[in-house]
Amino acid sequence: MNQSNQSSAKNLNLRAQVVKTLLAVQNGQSLASVLNQHINIVSERDRGLYHELTLGCLRQWYSLKAITLPLLTKPLDNEALESCLYLGLYQILCTRIPVHAAISETVNAAKQLGFEPMSGLVNAILRRVSRETDEFQTALNNTHGLPSWLFKRLKKDWPDQFDEICQNLKQVAPLTLRVNERQVSRNEYLDILDEEQIDARPCILSNVGIVLEQTGNITHLPGFEEGGFSVQDEHAQLCATILPNLDDKVVVDACAAPGGKTAHILERYNPKKLIALDHDAKRLLRLSENIERLALDQTEVEIVTADATTWQAEEAVDCIVLDAPCSATGVIRRHPDIRLLRQSTDIAQTVALQHQILQQMWQQLKVGGSMLYITCSILKVENEQQMATFFAEHSDAEEIKIEADWGIEQTYGRQLLPYLHSGDGFYYCHIKKVA
Numbered sequence: 467m468n469q470s471n472q473s474s475a476k477n478l479n480l481r482a483q484v485v486k487t488l489l490a491v492q493n494g495q496s497l498a499s500v501l502n503q504h505i506n507i508v509s510e511r512d513r514g515l516y517h518e519l520t521l522g523c524l525r526q527w528y529s530l531k532a533i534t535l536p537l538l539t540k541p542l543d544n545e546a547l548e549s550c551l552y553l554g555l556y557q558i559l560c561t562r563i564p565v566h567a568a569i570s571e572t573v574n575a576a577k578q579l580g581f582e583p584m585s586g587l588v589n590a591i592l593r594r595v596s597r598e599t600d601e602f603q604t605a606l607n608n609t610h611g612l613p614s615w616l617f618k619r620l621k622k623d624w625p626d627q628f629d630e631i632c633q634n635l636k637q638v639a640p641l642t643l644r645v646n647e648r649q650v651s652r653n654e655y656l657d658i659l660d661e662e663q664i665d666a667r668p669c670i671l672s673n674v675g676i677v678l679e680q681t682g683n684i685t686h687l688p689g690f691e692e693g694g695f696s697v698q699d700e701h702a703q704l705c706a707t708i709l710p711n712l713d714d715k716v717v718v719d720a721c722a723a724p725g726g727k728t729a730h731i732l733e734r735y736n737p738k739k740l741i742a743l744d745h746d747a748k749r750l751l752r753l754s755e756n757i758e759r760l761a762l763d764q765t766e767v768e769i770v771t772a773d774a775t776t777w778q779a780e781e782a783v784d785c786i787v788l789d790a791p792c793s794a795t796g797v798i799r800r801h802p803d804i805r806l807l808r809q810s811t812d813i814a815q816t817v818a819l820q821h822q823i824l825q826q827m828w829q830q831l832k833v834g835g836s837m838l839y840i841t842c843s844i845l846k847v848e849n850e851q852q853m854a855t856f857f858a859e860h861s862d863a864e865e866i867k868i869e870a871d872w873g874i875e876q877t878y879g880r881q882l883l884p885y886l887h888s889g890d891g892f893y894y895c896h897i898k899k900v901a
């Protein structure tokens with residue numbers, strides 16, 4: 467946003483600012499890439515509300531769309547007006563904002579954004595919904611809330627779990643921490659939180675995980691600066707429990723940035739060498755900062771900016787962690803903009819990239835070593851089916867079955883779905899090189 471755009475944006479009301487952000491996402495920009503810039507225009511007092519309205523609308527986007535369509539005699543064909551409507555409906559149906567304020571602020575936003583002639587329509591629709599909130603709330607809850615391509619894929623992949631997946635993907639994910647065991651045990655940190663009157667509970671599947679009952683600024687939590695914990699989803703924390711003992715081993719974290727799993731490995735093991743590789747130098751900078759904050763021993767860590775489809779190891783590698791680029795359909799709760807950004811045509815490209823990285827990395831692994839393939843996707847084509855192709859192409863590969871009481875066993879690997887009050891969608895498959 468240039469300076470003159472910024473100063474004219476400052477004159478808009480909060481709802482219009484939210485609509486501007488929603489438009490940026492509709493135009494293909496990720497929320498992370500626009501949020502900081504957009505939120506700076508909003509007064510500090512309103513930032514919490516701006517955040518809640520933006521994320522909430524994206525979370526309910528296709529549900530709001532589904533219940534709005536029957537209210538229109540013809541398609542609006544106008545993304546800004548549609549966004550105003552969804553924002554108005556979201557406030558009426560999903561927040562405690564007084565209805566009159568929700569309607570008048572949203573109608574004003576439509577006017578401020580240059581749609582005065584159509585603001586009457588926005589007003590009429592929002593008033594109708596406000597008179598029939600129960601019916602519209604039920605309708606909203608009954609929608610699957612997914613773009614049609616994702617609806618079809620998930621219905622095919624998970625017919626028995628489909629309804630639950632759709633409902634869970636609309637929820638807010640819990641804020642989960644991983645304590646840094648090099649500094650503090652989980653029980654000790656739970657006591658510290660308790661002393662500060664911060665409500666928290668231990669995770670069930672991860673023995674270093676803690677779920678906070680309220681959200682807030684994590685940098686204000688005790689021990690943040692000293693590196694007492696990281697923010698990491700519970701199901702992502704399971705990576706370190708599947709890996710073999712990595713003490714004195716040569717390990718490659720093949721898609722490492724921003725370093726959640728790299729740091730967890732260093733908290734748990736003392737590898738002979740840990741190569742943290744990623745093609746994104748900016749994200750690797752965050753990896754360095756994270757390892758630094760956590761005060762982990764970096765002497766044996768090598769951070770490498772390289773393309774995992776071509777990178778070659780200079781020595782025999784004992785273990786590879788391949789947390790592959792994926793559709794991120796398992797983490798939609800944390801990144802609700804994925805609903806709008808991800809297109810069906812992206813999937814084949816992502817599957818092809820995963821295949822290429824798998825091929826290249828497998829060649830770097832020594833016989834007797836193992837590779838842990840991970841995605842935060844819930845699409846079988848990136849997970850079970852990707853692994854079926856891999857095993858068909860590699861007679862020197864054997865699956866090491868993950869014996870666990872979590873997730874759903876697949877023909878190859880184990881799948882975790884996003885669960886209410888619990889972890890995100892993740893997939894793990896552990897592979898041994900036998901020849």
Ligand SMILES: C[S@@+](CC[C@H](N)C(=O)[O-])C[C@H]1O[C@@H](n2cnc3c(N)ncnc32)[C@H](O)[C@@H]1O
Nearest residue numbers: 721722724725726727744745746773774789791
């Ligand atoms: C799922 S994220 C990794 C998350 C990380 N393991 C963690 O736990 O914090 C996937 C990563 O793959 C990286 N990536 C994508 N394509 C790549 C490629 N061809 N070579 C290397 N890294 C790649 C992305 O930059 C991204 O950081």
